[in-house]
Amino acid sequence: MEFTRRLSRLWRHRDFRLLTLVRCFGQSGDGTAQVGMASYLLFSPQSQTSAWAVAGVLALTTLPYSLIGPFLAVFLDRFSRQRISILVDSVRILCSLVLVLLIGGHHTSGASQVVLTFMLLIMLSLNRFTLAGLQAGLARTVSDDEYLDANSIMPMIGPLGLIVGGGSAGAIRLLVGGRAGVDTANALIFVLAAVLFCCSALTCTRIPRTALGPAPGEHHKTMTEVANGLVMALRHLASRRPAWLALSVQSVVRIGYGMLMAMVIVVYRHYLTPSGNLTAALAGIGLWFLVSGIGFALSGIVAAPLGHRLGVRHCIIVLLVVMALSQAIPGSIFWVPTLVLNGFVMGLIGQSVKIQVDTVVVAHIDDAYKGRVFTIYDAIYNLSTVLGAVIAALLLPANGVSVPVTAGFGAVYLLAAVGFAAGSRALGNAVFDLGTRANPRRADSHGTQAG
Template sequence: MPRPGVLEELALLVRTPRYRHLLGVRLAGQAADGAFQAGLASLFFFSPERQATPAQVAFAAAVLLLPFTVVGPWAGVLLDRRPRRSVLGLGNLLRAVLAVCGAGALAVGAGDAVVGALALAVLSVNRALLAGLSAALPRVVVPGRLVIANAVTPSAGTVAAGVGAAVTVAATAAAGTGGDADVVALLAAAGGYLLAGALALRFPRGLLGPDPGAVAAGPRGTATAVLRASARDVLAGVAHLRERRAAAAALGVVAWHRWAFGLTTVAVVVLCRTTLAGGDAAAGLAALGVLLSAVAAGAGLAAVLAPWGARGRVNGWIALCLLVAGAGQVAVGLSTSPAVLAVAAAALGLGGQGAKIGVDTVVQRSVDDAYRGRVFTAYDLVFNVSYCLACGAAVLLVPADGRLGAVAVALGAGYAAVAVLLAGRRAVAGSAPAR
């Protein structure tokens, strides 16, 4: 029997009720993420009274991501030992409460420390929930449609986040940065989190995994016993990843891309705040909004192209996407033309999201369901730690005007080198069960 074409597979995928349900959870949550993060960007980077130097931007970005490096491994155990439906539902409801508290803190004039602490909590929970969504996907999609599901699902989430951010940036810029506009942004994010939590809790309890035996085997007893058992679970997840060389190599690709992308993000924020806007905070925020929209458009294009590109050798598709991202990286560093920067941002969105689609597929096919939560949490740890390390490097490598120059050329060469190494690896085979 001939294999269905990409369009037929896509039609079958979107007609799957459980898949549409999980997609709705992701879209609601990530649109809210975009609004929340845009509100934070307006508050911390583009308020008129703040001067966004590379060191300040890098420090703020790193601080907002570092907490997940502490809570992440334990979140992975939770995703493999508790119903993922409950984790996704209650986690999003918790984020809604925290976002409302952040808005309230802003409204009453609380200091940056209070608002920042609440933001850290929201973003820490966020990464655990994204790992949970990736771990749950093979439970609602048949193995043969994982590539197209990974093309549509995370890419649609990235586009939703970009749209949420762009709309929030536009509204904030129109209202004037800071003040009530940032409060509204956080309240809008809370509404999105509330919707995502309500949708997640509508799943049957055991549908998203893990299997009942894994839930029953979860650590119990005193707090110390639970902590020790959880630590053993974390180590077992790392050992499982060591045995799955394809998944480990895929995480290496993620580590490089996030490091390069993190460095570039710091440079672009500084570039928008200084060189492109001449110090005008509102104009800088508007310029950043255009580039965010371009990244979202590139990610959307990746969702369209990936089912065709990754239909054969997944590693070859990932390598091609890395080359596209590398070209965008070079253009960002060498030009200050708004048009060129928009095209380069779209290339980064296309290449980065396209590579992630392939990486997600490799990890899902390589890893057993009983370990999937922990491995995807390790994935997110790599995702965030690499970005944080890039923020540290940005203090040394990003100039005060945000122009990367030769550094961007070196980053582009790095993308090409990783692509060549990956293209020579054998593609992973096999898949995980879906329900």
């Protein structure tokens, strides 16, 4: 009932409704494309699945944008975020269709493979760019005291889209791959991705050009001005202590989830299905990601009430302790039910932490810097996930089974909770509640106190 009331309150905003649909269609397309990429790169008969392979795939699809994204972020603060979203979806449609032609035509070697990899890289990297723009524009679609509620609803819609898109793509791979061949199944997956990106672009055209911001201002046109804009955004972020403390917590959470993803993929591939049955391994991994995705989605129901009841600062601390316990106990038992249970808890609690962090960042960053800061945030998010997968590749054995590693990272979450509690104590609880009903004031007018 609480979730329904919050959604009903937000749903009265037309631009919020449309933004929700854009993210739902777009992230459904992302989920479809990600499963297509994993099917092609990790679960083809000729592929070798290892923690290093998982880290390589994550690096391929996230690091290029993570390195150049902050330099592109200034455009989110200078040009219409609505127009950028439409342009990005149009490019992703084109990339999807090229992948359909290459994979469906069995052109997956030599020069064709280079083109195919490049198309995957562009399509999945652009996902993070458009999400940063939509996140930056979210605050303009709701009232000042609705930041926490909006930040809890929107991350719920995203994972739901990923579940729908990824689940549909997984079904295509499992049902069509055995009959018509892996390449045909993968090509159909990217057809579905193109359709979903098209729906996202068409929905975004219904949002007014200026509704998502930024506020009218001068456009930066040279690389020097872009670099200066990035430096200004970093300085602004550094001056807002609550925001960078929250981002530090989010980095730890994503490192842990990156490690967990790599471990789960390798464990299912080489320990739980030792016969080498690709279909069984893919089905098991698909179930784990589905349950974890459901946890992500349900975070929208629990995160806001917890934030309102405990306060954002206390909520972050409690959630980190829960993650520590889950990773150290069920997460260290290499049995399907306990692995799936931990996947659900880590998805639910990890995304709940992100909702609190998003709320803090939105409330403490001036609108003129939001696009750049959220792209920097996104780069940190991606880099942390890849770092987690690299740590897994360095520490885990070939079959992925290591109780000391999994239990040890539970201890890291506990240390993060202690560190955040100590580092944020002097700021006080009220500072972290900016943008919630408990403290709806804009942080823009309280930057000195907040910083």
